[in-house]
Amino acid sequence: MAITNEAVRKGLRAGLFGCVMTCSVPAVQAATAPGFDVGSANVAVADPSVPRPPGKACTVELFNGFTFRDFSNHPYTYAPPVGCGKSWSKVVLEADFSVTAGRQFDRTASLWLAGANIYFGTTQEPSATVSPSWHVERDVSDFASVLGQPQTGQAILGNIVDGTYTGIISGSARLVFYPANVLAPKVDAPDAVFPLSDGTGGGTVALNTGNDVLSRTLTLPTNVERAYLDVFAQGQGGDEFWYSCVPDALADEAQSCGGGSYREVQVSIDGQQAGVAPVYPWIFTGGIDPYMWRPTPGVQALNFLPYRVDLTPFAALLNDGKPHALAIGVTGANGNFSVTGNLFVYLDRGRKVLTGAVTSNTLQGQAAVASIDNQLTEAAGVVSGSIATRASRSFRVAGYVDTSRGRISTDVNQTVTFRNTQSFTIDPAHYQQGIDQLATVDSTTKTRQGPLGFTVTTQAHFDYPLLASFGYTFDTEGNIVTAPSAVTQGFSRQFSKKLGNLVLYRSDVDNSIDTADTLAFTNGAVTGHSGQRSTQQFRASDNLGSCYGRDVSTTMGVLTTATDGGDCPQGRNRLLWFTHPDGSPDTSRTEDPGIF
Template identity: 80%
Template sequence: MALIDEAGRKGLWLGLTGCIVACAAPVALGQASPGLTVGSANVAVADPGVPRPPGKTCTVELFNGFTFRDFSDHPYTYAPPVGCGKRWSKVVLEADFAVTAGRQFDRTASLWLGGANIYFGTTQEPSSAVAPSWHIERDVSDFASLLAQPQTGQAILGNVVDSTYTGIISGSARLVFYPANILAPKVEAPDAVFPLSDGTNGGTVALNTGGDLLSRTLTLPTNIERAYLDVFAQGQSGDEFWYSCVPDALANEAESCGGGSYREVQVSIDGQQAGVAPVYPWIFTGGIDPYMWRPTPGVQTLDFLPYRVDLTPFAALLNDGKPHTVAVGVTGANGNFAVTGNLFVHLDRGRKMVTGALTANTLQGQPAVATVDNQLTDTGGVVGGSVTTRASRSFRTAGYVDTSRGRIATEVNQTVAFRNTQTFTIDPTRYEQGIDQTATVDSTTKTRQGPLGITVTTETHFDYPLQANFANTFDGSGNIVSAPSSVTQGFSRQFSKTLGGLVIYRSDVDNSIDTADTLNFTNGAVSGHTGQRSTQQFRFRDNLGSCYGRDVTTASGVLASTADGGGCARARNQLLWFTHPDGSPDTSRTEDPGVF
């Protein structure tokens, strides 16, 4: 988090298918995105809403009119909907937040139910004249087993309200249920969810070093067929701007944070390495230069997406009826990462005990180690050059379970890669830093079932690019004069699912923002800003006819233009109701290799 008046020194911004064929026939358009008004300073994003199935709905309110003035608990209770049964085609979380005009930090927000995280994001910062409000939607159909029973939950949104920080945050949230019908069959949701949080009511766990772990010992069902772990890892405090950091030995020379720039999530089962997840470089709305994010925040800033780790090859190990420890760590964590996760399992309903074996795990024993190429030089008090950090691993996990439907064998092959290059120019009149970073995952999962060896293959590519440039200029007395900054940030996901050589489903998601602003200073204090502009572009397309495109541009802190249908036929957005255009994980319909 960063306050504008903290920026008066060098580097201050551092304050940061079974159903496919049956379900493809009815084409239901996604719910229209909230209206955008050109000239408005309110929050404006290009992200799509959650597509909705046809039919009636039932709404269950979680809370309404909560105000967040301090760090007190905000509990609520939940009971399943009346009149919608327990067979749902989709369940959608809707939340609305607002903050009064004034001065306030960006704040981390999270919602919990039965100890499980159902929403994680941050808040928009207000200004003295603008009281922003924003709307959140998330497909929570994977929590159907949890939602079938009464639960307790809580909203966690710590805030400080006093004579300096005057912005009061408020919010409400509800769950919208869509009963299954002939056009929208019952969701094939996981049979159980096991939260990895700080306790029974839910909450993130702070990991301050690379050796810290979020660890939970669970006694799981003995008939697991498939298992997935959704993980969140968000940099806070000293790790808010982790992507800008250099190794400790270079921190003084580069006038930057130490600890290095390499971050990656490690998942283990009983101490055995089991999976890897990249860390998305989310940027708070007060990060670097708060004006860059008004009125359009960074990619996913208001609504994080988890990364899904496929633990299915380890299902046989989990089925022995003994307690097992699932742990999550963040390589390179340097005070602190807020971490949580949800373990989803699909069960064999025809057997109480499922046996099998883990047959391969080449991830075990591969350390998460980065190499650093230091090209910094110091010539007569002028520092220049670059620091490049790289890491890459390829691994294979495989296993099988003997189910009531025959043997199911799963093989996961992944390559994860990370690169961060930082350039510096530092002299008495300027401090310039550039960042060019990307984290990628290439993943292929093959699932073979039955004596015929029918194989379903899913391939997924993730890319998390980040480019940032910022500079502080100084006068002859060493006073800061201006601080221009720019950021280009993206989220890209390409997915395909094939049965033999037949493509069953394919989708592409691209979400990007390009933004810039210049802070101006007088006597070391911010006196204004100039040149604010941004463009967010969102694109989604699949092979079943879904298409979504929206472009949002801003200038001088207000919405300048918006255009829908980019890349779509007749410039028309159209989404099949069961798709995930935001790129969020999906085991319920098109993307689960275990669903034929």
């Protein structure tokens, strides 16, 4: 049998779906959440909008009606809002996109301002009869230092429009400013932002091997008190399905992509290991089987969340007035990882130069290496068994700076784990691959400030689970007949902040989707599909009374139910304006020992 699993996926991604008619089913009667239309084939997600503070807002348009037909960048200009002052409680990026009906791939989209990334995600694929539109929001209050001055920016959304690929993508974006007031005080935003981009006004950098890095040499202010790096690492090209790959030596036997499945972001300062970030297995809306993601895409597919690496223990090193190389690499990269980052720093306004030291770094010298347990066997023309990949590391980084408010010591302890088990059954009539993957982070940060030594402890736990199965059946000539697929994907974060034993803040976020579909083929071409269904469930809560629950279900490409209030008191959603219910990084409410 000459056909391979990788070849099947490449064929599916090559645009076999634009001519397949989208089926419809009668709308299911249900108590529908506001803003949803049961029976619609348009995009429907359970994700919460960004909560807004009280008061009148000001809106600044970044661009309106951009059309993306090629791979040229689309520049725009920005000026601070008029009539909203320079003190804001929150700033929200809003963007709207649409694509005309027809054939088109999913495309990566990113927005940039002053070289810094303010949005990163992908687009929804259209069909021959459905032209989807979608809305994304992001809290960009951390960029307040950039937003106080006129800037230039650009939208990057490469697309091909020709006789074959006909979908035209359009977009608009704006920033919404909420002036600080008595009920919504000024956000505790970083004092400066340093982008890690391609250096041309904004753009990601492609890492094609595990040795490649995105490196930028920065000379920072000499009074950095806290520092955080937000990291994005998105697999593209040969790395789009990285979670389904096996070691090179087993690729032929498993009829799968090589390079292995272990991926992890490494952050370094001047070559010294400084932090680690897990890689989220984002699945694009054309991935595996596009019908699975219509009308509800995978977790975060349209709006990626970065992972925030705490570099505060290295503040004393960064404060020496010398240039330092800050670098991002991806262990296991084997094709193309699209990478970018933003370094956020908080400064001591009472002292121009801070001294201190890095007191511990057990991450330095730890190799990012996975173990492989190969249980594949071949007998009588049948390949079966599993390949298990495991990696785990625990480390401590610690340091202090002497500030105008006394010595601040930061001690970060983390355990990062990765496991991926792939099962295979391959014979002349079937190809079945199953994936059971989980990346986790357990992080505890203790911050001690001042002569009395009050200690604030923050703890965070992240889970990135992925369960997937891809099946192919073949006729006696080796042609694909059916291709059933199923995916269960999630993102969860549990966070707490304590002063001694007193819990100051606790929050939980859980976002998951379960979806499946079966493609039908005739003579190598997709002729239909059956059994499409999906359910997305989003839950968010905290100890201050915030609660959000939404459930969205689809069948055969249309929305069947969308209900609010799941697991919330009285079945009602309630989100306090300063919370981050999507699970995005939230420095102002988490790490600063001097505020709640």
